[in-house]
Amino acid sequence: MDIYQLLRIESVKAFDELFHHQIEEDQIQIEQTSADHEGDLTLVVFPLLRFSRKSPVETANLLGKKLQEVSEFVENYKVIKGFLNLQIAQIYWLNHLSSLLKHDNIQVKTNPKPLTYLIEYSSPNTNKPLHLGHIRNNLIGHSVSEILLARGHEVIKANLINDRGIHICKSMVGWLKAGQGKTPETTGQKGDHFVGDYYVLFDQLYKKEMEQLIKNGSSAEDAEKKAPIMLEAQQILKLWEKNDDETRRIWTEMNSWVYQGFEKTYRRMGVSFDKVYYESDTYLLGKKLVKEGLEKGLFFSREDQSIWVDLQPDGLDEKLLIRPDGTSVYMTQDLGTAQLKHDDFCPDQSIYIVGNEQEYHFKVLRLILKKLGKSYADAIKHLSYGMVDLPEGKMKSREGTVVDADDLMDEMKQTALDYINESGKSTPMEESEKVALCEIVGLAALKFFILKTDVKKRMVFNPEESIDFQGHTGPFVQYTFARINSILEKSKISNVRELIFDFDFELEIIEMDLLKKLYYFNDAIAEAEREMDPSQLANYIYQLAKLYNRFYHDLPILKEVSANKKYFRLQMSFVVSRLIEYFMNLLGIQVPKRM
RNA sequence: GGUCCCGUAGCUCAGCUGGAUAGAGCAACAGCCUUCUAAGCUGUGGGUCGAAGGUUCGAAUCCUUCCGGGAUCGCCA
Structure with missing residues (x-):
């Protein structure tokens, strides 16, 4: 209790x-x-x-x-x-510390009612590389999964890859027109970036064609629809849905390039999945559900053969489910995926980690599933996180203001290297260790920066001002860990946990503060679970590290003359380091033994 | 226009299921390394919590209105 x-x-x-x-x-x-x-x-x-x-x-x-x-x-x-x-009474807090020392690992108070969660996150499109927005998505998804696991739930981490649709057809057209048979192997480019470049190329060609059409007297709206390159993309989409061999072959190949690129990025970011869904596998099921709904009279069709659902009774609008040419839209495939998730895992909660710009989509998704009489509609929850904006506003791929995920991670590592070289660190280190350390520290700075903000809130990232490595940051917490590790090593005591000593002294105020802070770590995890918000963890562990640093500065540990005090301080240091490691891992951040 | 979200220090954010004098970091300024790692520690300045009403013993927090910013209402995903 x-x-x-x-x-x-x-x-x-x-x-x-x-x-x-x-x-x-x-x-x-x-x-x-x-x-x-x-x-x-x-x-x-x-x-x-x-x-x-x-x-x-x-x-x-x-x-x-x-x-x-x-x-x-x-x-x-x-x-x-x-x-x-x-x-x-002091003894109350001290008892808690003792209980923490009893176990090898941090013992988290688990939820009395464990559930099965399916967490869908990342969900990239296969037409371009991952950017800063995906980073936030991935970090939240990974961390929320870890938090739920820590609280004793069963978690299935799922990725839904948007591998089909008009967007990938655009990259295909771009490559067919200008690729000249090049591949990531022949160019040495990372696969997702390679394909992304052809998506950008498509857009440039498309714009040119539109300009030409408008010059020749078309309206802007007409030009948008009738530009030949766009018609080509639509033709490819139709061929794709008809299972055309050649189209499928190119599609498979281009996607495989992208996956190889994504794999590298995911691994570096430290995220993984238990199950990967592909929309190319789920959209047919979606179509089937739509047809069933049509037969049951829940949906209606127009003269042009398109299929719609009328959500006006629910205060919303009419929503298209199947295009006139019979191809499916985003909603169609999401209906199929929702069904498949239920069939595969029957989760109590099916969480979608998707930006808040899609709130309407998920509202509609739930409504449609309810209309179809699907009991699992109520299990669907949209964990709607805020967008990452630049100081000027939204990131726009067309204006080239998108912050690329791979580039950003490289920059963070480089900044860490610059920092370590300029600071003339006293810790002697091999070059290879230095590089490995800076990878960890750079990623920590990035991850902590993103996760310390409330998931629901929009956040601003300024590429001009690099992310800090001091103060309220990941490296600060890592540094605290490294310091403690150094002390524990120098103590030459093999197992600090088993030290026995008399309590013949009064605690200093800072010791008391630390001790009390330690007591509340379970509250932070429970709150993070309740809100599905990793920032609760980031803020707790920062506060703990901050208190520890003051303690470290103000009081001697190894140099303390009283053995009893020394042992107590060592044990408390040990527990703090354990908690830092545990919390940082929940955030998907590694901690270095020295830095 | 309808719906939804957000306005807290110069900047980035905590605090929001109502509680005491609103907190951190960055930036600025002033200190602390012959002493367990200075990616650290200490101090100074910086706020009508967007505005006005209301509910309450008590409001940054809840309600209403207004102002400002954003998202969405696609045969994009």
């Missing part, structure tokens, strides 16, 4: 004895005492006044006195206005 629960139970009992009124446990409001006041935990008495029928100060004083008498751990109390500040 945690201290909150314990105090609530004792408070209810004490209140009844004092004021002869039985209150509910959840009416007892307990929070951590703010830093400016004495005490560890604060009981807010305002909500209890109508039952005590006494003034705030009087109520708080009576309750405090009673708690001090009856509670094993309430050592003292102080009343300020309507706030009853309780001082908890």
Whole structure:
């Protein structure tokens, strides 16, 4: 039982004895005492006044006195206005530290009701390389999966690859026109970048054709539809859906190039999947579902053979499900994928990690599945994260303002290398170790920067100002870990956990602060789970590292003359390093033993 | 126009299931390395929490209106 629960139970009992009124446990409001006041935990008495029928100060004083008498751990109390500040006995926090030391690994309090989660994230298109937006998506997806696993749930990490559709046809047209049989092998280019270049080329040619058409008197709208290169792309899409051999062959080959590129990026980023879905496999099932819906009269068709669903009764609009030429759209294939996910894993919660610009899409997806009578519609949850914007606004591939994922990771590593070279680090290091370290540190800076912000919020990335390596950053937390590791190594004690010593001293304030912070690590994980928000972890572990650094600065550890104090400090250091490693791993960040 | 999201220090963000004098980092300035790793520590300045009402013992937090920014309402995904 945690201290909150314990105090609530004792408070209810004490209140009844004092004021002869039985209150509910959840009416007892307990929070951590703010830093400016004495005490560890604060009981807010305002909500209890109508039952005590006494003034705030009087109520708080009576309750405090009673708690001090009856509670094993309430050592003292102080009343300020309507706030009853309780001082908890040191032994309580120390016991918690001991319990952390008992196990080899960090023991997380698991959720009493474990569920099966299917987490879809990443979901790239196969026509261009990954960019900064995908990085946020991947990091959130990976971390949320780790958090849910830590809390005892079953998790299936799924990737849905948008490998078909008009976008990939555009790259194909670009390559057919200008590729001259080149491949990533012959050019030495990473496969996803190679294909992406032809997508860009397509867009350039398309624009030229439109300009020409407009010059010849077409309206802009007409030009958009009738540019020959666009018609070509549409023709390829149709051929593709008809299983045309040659089209399929080129498509397969170009996609395989992209996958090889993605694989490298994923591996470097440290993300992985248990299951990969391809839209080329799911869109037919989607079409089937649409036809069923049409037969049941849930959907309707137009003269041009297109199929629609009318969502006006639900306050939305009509939505296209099948194009006039019989090809499927985004929604069609998502219907199929949703069905397949359910058939494969029957998850309690099917989470989609997708940007908030697609909120409408998921609203519609759920509605349509409900109309089709699918029970799993309610299990679908869109984890809608905020876009990563540049200072000027949205990233736009056409304006070349997209921040490429591979480039960005390279830059972060280089910045770390520059930093280490300029700072004249005292730690002597082989060149190869230095490079490996900077990879880890650079990625940590990037990942922490992205994950420390609330997932729901839009965030701004300024490419001009490189991401910091000092202060509220990943490297700061890593550095704390490396420092502790260094101390533990120098202590020459093989197992710090097993040290036995007497508690014959008073704790310093900073030691007390650290100890209390350690106590709350489970709250951070539980909150991260509840909100599906890794930033809770990033902020907790930063605060812990910050406290530790002050402790490290202010107090001697190895040089402490009292063996008892020294052992205590070593053990606390050890636990802090364990927590840092654990939390950082939940965030998908590695920690170096020295830096 | 309809729906939804966001406005907290110069910048990037915490705090938001209502609680005490609103916190960090960066940037600026001033200190601390013969002492366990200075990617660290300490200090200074910097705020009408977008605005106005309302609910409440108490509002950055909840409600309403307004202002400002963004997303979406595609036969793109």
